[in-house]
Amino acid sequence: MGVLGFLTLEVNGPMLTVALSVVLLALLKWYSTSAFSRLEKLGIRHPKPCPFIGNLTFFRQGFWESQMELRKLYGPLCGYYLGRRMFIVISKPDMIKQVLVENFSNFTNRMASGLESKPVADSVLFLRDKRWEEVRSVLTSAFSPEKLHEMIPLINQACDLLLTHLKHDAECGDAVDIQRCYSCYSTDVVASVAFSTQVDSRKAPEDPFVKYCRRFFAFGIPRPLLVLILSFPSIMVPLARILPNKNRDELNGFFNKLIRNVIALRDQQAAEERRRDFLQMVLDARQSTPSVGVESFDIVRQVFSSSECSANPSQQGRPRPLSKPLTVDEIVGQAFLFLIAGYEIITNTLSFATYLLATNPDCQEKLLTEVDRFNEKYATPELCSLQEGLPYLDMVIAETLRMYPPAFRFTTEAQRRRRPFTYLPFGAGPRSCLGVRLGLLEVKLTLLHVFRKFRFEVCPETQVSPLQVPLQLESKSALGPKNGVYIKIVSR
Structure with a gap:
C-alpha cells in the first residue's frame, strides 16, 4: 500500500484544467x-x-x-x-x-449545405439521383414549345399592366428607374405563371404576395454565423435547422398555403376550366411524364431555333409512370424555384437591355425598325413568329447576357469597354438552366411589347460616359445596378 501511495499523483484542479486545455487546443x-x-x-x-x-x-x-x-x-x-x-x-x-x-x-447531383428547408429542399436544385431525373423530366416536358405557347396569354396580361405604367411615366416626362418597373413586372409574371395569383405589384405594393417576395429576397445569413457554419458544419448545421426561425417559417408557410389552396381548387375544377399556367403543367404530370432521358435535358441549344413552330404536342414518347406521384411538397418546391430563378434574372436582363439600347441609339433605331416590320406582318405575336421574326432582338438579348450574364461575369470591365456592343451568338454559355425557354420567351415578348409603344433616351440621371462604361454594379459579387437604371421614356 505504501508503494501504491507513493506512485499515486495527486491531481488538483489547476493541473486538470491545464491538461484539458492542452488536449483541447491540440484537437482544435x-x-x-x-x-x-x-x-x-x-x-x-x-x-x-x-x-x-x-x-x-x-x-x-x-x-x-x-x-x-x-x-x-x-x-x-x-x-x-x-x-x-x-x-x-x-x-x-x-x-x-x-x-x-x-x-x-x-454529375447530376448539386451540392447541398444541409441548411435547405422546405420547400426549396424539394426542388430540382436539391433532389438527388433517380428522383431528380424523374422530376426534371416532368419540368422539361412542362417547358416544351406547345406548353410555352399556352402561357403566352398570361405574359401578355402582365405586359399590359407594364405598358399602362410606362405610359403614365412617359406622360410625366421625368427620369424613371426602369429597373424598378421591371422588378414589379417580373413579380407579376411569377405570381401569375408559377403561383396562379393575379397581382399588380406597382399599384398594390402591400399585396401579401409582393410583401413576402420582398422579404424572401431580403433574407440573408449574417457573416459571423456563416463563418461558424463553414468552420463547424457538423455542429452548426443541425443546430441551425432545429433553432426557431420566425422569418423562415412565415415565408415557407405563406407560399405553401398559397400553392396548396390553388391545387385544391384545381382538383375540383373541370379540365377545360383550369388555368393554363406552369403550375397546371406540373399538376398534369403528377402521375406520369413523357419519356425524357437525361440526354434531352440540354434545352438551351433548342431555344428559338426549332424548325417546328407549330403548337401541336411534340412527340416525346409514350408517358411512363413515375416511381411515385409528385408530392405537394415537390410541386411547391418547383414553384418556389421558379420564383428564385425567374425574378432577379428577368428583371436584370430587361433592365440592362433597355439601358444598352438607350445608350446606343443607332442600335435602338435598328430594333425599332424590326419591331415595326414585325407588327405589320403579325397582328398577334405567337411562338412561331417570335422564333423566326425578330433576329436582331435575339442579338440584343444575347449581347446583354454577354455583358451582364445572370450567373457568371466572364468578361472584365476593360473587355467590355473594348467591345461595347458586339454580337455574341447565343449558346456560348451554360446549357443546363431549367426554364431558360420560358425566361427568354418572357424577355423577348416583353421587349417586343415595350418597343411597340416606347423608345428610351439618355437623361442626366443615366450612368453613362463617352467610353460607354457599363453601369456601376451593386458589388463585385452581386449582379445588379448600384443606383438603379434611370432613363427617359418617350411614347412613339
Missing part, C-alpha cells in the same frame, strides 16, 4: 487543418487555406472576380476550400464538355 489545431490536404493529394493547385475557414478570405473582394484571379494564379484546373469543403474549378473547354455533356449522368 488538428481539426482546423485536417480537411485541407485533399486537393494536394490530388495534385490540384490551390491558395493556402487558413485554419477553420479555408480560402474564405481569398474571396473577400467578390466571388466572381476572385474566380478569375484564381484561374490566373493557379491555372485552368485548380481548387479552393470554403470552410472544410473542397471545391474544384474547371475552365478547360474539353473537360467542361466531359462534365456537362459526355458524362453528365455522373
Whole structure:
C-alpha cells in the first residue's frame, strides 16, 4: 500500500484544467487543418487555406472576380476550400464538355449545405439521383414549345399592366428607374405563371404576395454565423435547422398555403376550366411524364431555333409512370424555384437591355425598325413568329447576357469597354438552366411589347460616359445596378 501511495499523483484542479486545455487546443489545431490536404493529394493547385475557414478570405473582394484571379494564379484546373469543403474549378473547354455533356449522368447531383428547408429542399436544385431525373423530366416536358405557347396569354396580361405604367411615366416626362418597373413586372409574371395569383405589384405594393417576395429576397445569413457554419458544419448545421426561425417559417408557410389552396381548387375544377399556367403543367404530370432521358435535358441549344413552330404536342414518347406521384411538397418546391430563378434574372436582363439600347441609339433605331416590320406582318405575336421574326432582338438579348450574364461575369470591365456592343451568338454559355425557354420567351415578348409603344433616351440621371462604361454594379459579387437604371421614356 505504501508503494501504491507513493506512485499515486495527486491531481488538483489547476493541473486538470491545464491538461484539458492542452488536449483541447491540440484537437482544435488538428481539426482546423485536417480537411485541407485533399486537393494536394490530388495534385490540384490551390491558395493556402487558413485554419477553420479555408480560402474564405481569398474571396473577400467578390466571388466572381476572385474566380478569375484564381484561374490566373493557379491555372485552368485548380481548387479552393470554403470552410472544410473542397471545391474544384474547371475552365478547360474539353473537360467542361466531359462534365456537362459526355458524362453528365455522373454529375447530376448539386451540392447541398444541409441548411435547405422546405420547400426549396424539394426542388430540382436539391433532389438527388433517380428522383431528380424523374422530376426534371416532368419540368422539361412542362417547358416544351406547345406548353410555352399556352402561357403566352398570361405574359401578355402582365405586359399590359407594364405598358399602362410606362405610359403614365412617359406622360410625366421625368427620369424613371426602369429597373424598378421591371422588378414589379417580373413579380407579376411569377405570381401569375408559377403561383396562379393575379397581382399588380406597382399599384398594390402591400399585396401579401409582393410583401413576402420582398422579404424572401431580403433574407440573408449574417457573416459571423456563416463563418461558424463553414468552420463547424457538423455542429452548426443541425443546430441551425432545429433553432426557431420566425422569418423562415412565415415565408415557407405563406407560399405553401398559397400553392396548396390553388391545387385544391384545381382538383375540383373541370379540365377545360383550369388555368393554363406552369403550375397546371406540373399538376398534369403528377402521375406520369413523357419519356425524357437525361440526354434531352440540354434545352438551351433548342431555344428559338426549332424548325417546328407549330403548337401541336411534340412527340416525346409514350408517358411512363413515375416511381411515385409528385408530392405537394415537390410541386411547391418547383414553384418556389421558379420564383428564385425567374425574378432577379428577368428583371436584370430587361433592365440592362433597355439601358444598352438607350445608350446606343443607332442600335435602338435598328430594333425599332424590326419591331415595326414585325407588327405589320403579325397582328398577334405567337411562338412561331417570335422564333423566326425578330433576329436582331435575339442579338440584343444575347449581347446583354454577354455583358451582364445572370450567373457568371466572364468578361472584365476593360473587355467590355473594348467591345461595347458586339454580337455574341447565343449558346456560348451554360446549357443546363431549367426554364431558360420560358425566361427568354418572357424577355423577348416583353421587349417586343415595350418597343411597340416606347423608345428610351439618355437623361442626366443615366450612368453613362463617352467610353460607354457599363453601369456601376451593386458589388463585385452581386449582379445588379448600384443606383438603379434611370432613363427617359418617350411614347412613339
